[in-house]
Amino acid sequence: MHALAVVFALTSVITNLRVAVSDGTDSGTRSHDAVVVDLKTASARFVKNGAPLLAKERSIIIELLAPPVGPLPNASGLPDAFDRPGIEKLLDNERVTVWRYTWLPNKKTPRHFHANDVVVVHMADGVLASTTPDGKTVMNANLHGLTKFNPRGRVHEEELVKGKASAVIVELK
Numbered sequence: 147m148h149a150l151a152v153v154f155a156l157t158s159v160i161t162n163l164r165v166a167v168s169d170g171t172d173s174g175t176r177s178h179d180a181v182v183v184d185l186k187t188a189s190a191r192f193v194k195n196g197a198p199l200l201a202k203e204r205s206i207i208i209e210l211l212a213p214p215v216g217p218l219p220n221a222s223g224l225p226d227a228f229d230r231p232g233i234e235k236l237l238d239n240e241r242v243t244v245w246r247y248t249w250l251p252n253k254k255t256p257r258h259f260h261a262n263d264v265v266v267v268h269m270a271d272g273v274l275a276s277t278t279p280d281g282k283t284v285m286n287a288n289l290h291g292l293t294k295f296n297p298r299g300r301v302h303e304e305e306l307v308k309g310k311a312s313a314v315i316v317e318l319k
Contacts, residue, residue, distance in 0.1 A: 159293050160294075164210070164212045166178075168206075172205075173200055175196050175198055175199065176196075178211055179192065179209075180195075181210070181244060184203060185290065186204070191237070206291070208316055217262050217298070218298050225259070226260075226261055228243065242317060242319060245315040246315075247313055248311070249312070251306050253305065254303050257279065257301065259301050260301075261298055262317045264296050265315075266313050266314075267291070267314045268290060268293070269312040270290055270309065271309050272306055273287050273311075275304065276302045278302050279302075288313075
């Protein structure tokens with residue numbers, strides 16, 4: 147019965163060539179390196195393949211399926227997405243850089259270029275307006291624990307327009 151409960155405690159969120167992301171609790175091991183984002187503390191840790199995940203509280207588990215691909219060259223003339231004012235670097239190694247960021251109400255981020263793919267784990271409920279250089283704006287509603295994969299090569303600026311917004315952002319190398 148206990149093994150059955152563990153199976154149902156983990157839900158697949160995203161799977162692509164770079165990552166397999168699941169949401170739940172898991173103390174098992176993986177055959178790939180992983181990042182475990184703790185949704186209660188908004189913290190993250192890197193787990194080498196074969197080591198126990200030790201995710202006893204609800205976590206987002208990001209399995210790194212592919213080797214690093216390196217950043218895209220930034221020919222946009224804009225600053226890179228990270229490092230930016232107000233952001234905190236949680237960890238950095240040969241596979242990932244993990245950031246924690248809180249958007250402020252009605253304060254746009256600088257327009258920026260994303261050289262790397264990112265997995266964004268939202269820590270609060272709110273709405274972010276994302277505006278591209280051509281003026282198109284998309285309203286992104288975010289809930290605590292909502293996780294998204296965003297591909298590299300994007301240029302945009304963001305603004306918190308409703309509620310709160312903070313995230314742990316796993317930048318893939």
